[in-house]
Amino acid sequence: MTLAANGIYWSVGGAAILSDVSLDVRPGEFLGIIGPNGSGKTSLMALLAGIRKPQRGEVMLDDKPLLAHGRQAIARRIAFVEQQAETTERITARQAVELGRTPHLGALTPWSKADDAVVDRALEEVDMTHFAGRLWHTLSGGERQRLHIGRALAQQSPILLLDEPTNHLDIGHQIGLLQLVREQELTVVAALHDLNHAAMFCDRIAVMQGGHIVALGTPAKVLEPQRLADVFGITVDVERDSAGGCFIRYRRPDPRPAKLKLVAEAR
Numbered sequence: 366m367t368l369a370a371n372g373i374y375w376s377v378g379g380a381a382i383l384s385d386v387s388l389d390v391r392p393g394e395f396l397g398i399i400g401p402n403g404s405g406k407t408s409l410m411a412l413l414a415g416i417r418k419p420q421r422g423e424v425m426l427d428d429k430p431l432l433a434h435g436r437q438a439i440a441r442r443i444a445f446v447e448q449q450a451e452t453t454e455r456i457t458a459r460q461a462v463e464l465g466r467t468p469h470l471g472a473l474t475p476w477s478k479a480d481d482a483v484v485d486r487a488l489e490e491v492d493m494t495h496f497a498g499r500l501w502h503t504l505s506g507g508e509r510q511r512l513h514i515g516r517a518l519a520q521q522s523p524i525l526l527l528d529e530p531t532n533h534l535d536i537g538h539q540i541g542l543l544q545l546v547r548e549q550e551l552t553v554v555a556a557l558h559d560l561n562h563a564a565m566f567c568d569r570i571a572v573m574q575g576g577h578i579v580a581l582g583t584p585a586k587v588l589e590p591q592r593l594a595d596v597f598g599i600t601v602d603v604e605r606d607s608a609g610g611c612f613i614r615y616r617r618p619d620p621r622p623a624k625l626k627l628v629a630e631a632r
């Protein structure tokens with residue numbers, strides 16, 4: 366199962382949002398996408414999921430244009446957790462996860478005990494079994510986010526696209542979720558903001574800037590102080606360990622001149 370973007374271009378109202386983006390997602394890898402706000406991460410995820418169509422270039426799934434597969438076929442192969450997916454429906458936590466089974470159901474394949482078992486397991490994996498009967502609108506942001514992931518796991522698609530999956534989660538659930546996703550035998554593409562999470566969990570990282578991929582490689586290769594300064598405007602130290610891992614230590618910026626002036630005036 367391979368997913369690839371080949372030279373894709375996507376614009377809105379004539380303004381380019383993604384330009385000449387090429388990316389081969391390797392089967393079984395955890396590929397992180399990092400980049401500043403507005404750099405195009407969500408747009409790229411939407412194109413990889415087939416929700417948007419590039420004006421030029423093509424997203425390919427198994428060497429066939431993605432959109433030629435048809436909606437249900439795509440959903441059986443790709444599960445997408447969007448950044449601000451919400452529902453106004455009056456549904457329970459369990460029903461939200463049950464939605465993940467939709468691509469597998471049809472006139473000849475009605476809901477079965479096997480579907481129940483998949484949903485039970487997904488609820489367990491995201492630590493939401495005890496909330497199964499709760500109504501969606503009564504749940505916290507983090508609980509809803511865990512259900513979105515649960516729904517995607519229940520979909521049992523071999524490719525999982527996650528747009529900022531740790532949004533709203535406390536640090537324990539952030540790490541737990543990334544570890545859970547990592548442990549699945551899935552191909553994962555995740556837009557991440559936390560560079561240390563990217564360093565800890567990703568096999569490769571793509572760095573986006575201004576609608577382009579400006580770097581792609583292992584965390585140790587990509588997470589260089591100069592690149593992080595160029596892309597994010599931050600100063601960091603990168604600590605490396607003997608196993609090839611790395612850890613980003615952020616340096617506090619120097620005080621801004623205006624602030625210095627205010628402090629001086631206050632004295």
Ligand SMILES: Nc1ncnc2c1ncn2[C@@H]1O[C@H](COP(=O)(O)OP(=O)(O)OP(=O)(O)O)[C@@H](O)[C@H]1O
Nearest residue numbers: 377382400401402403404405406407408409556573
């Ligand atoms: N439908 C749209 N209409 C107009 N502009 C859009 C649309 N979708 C995205 N953009 C613009 O495209 C750029 C990239 O947006 P995108 O959401 O892909 O960035 P991002 O890297 O995911 O950002 P963030 O980290 O803030 O989530 C932004 O400047 C955004 O305002």
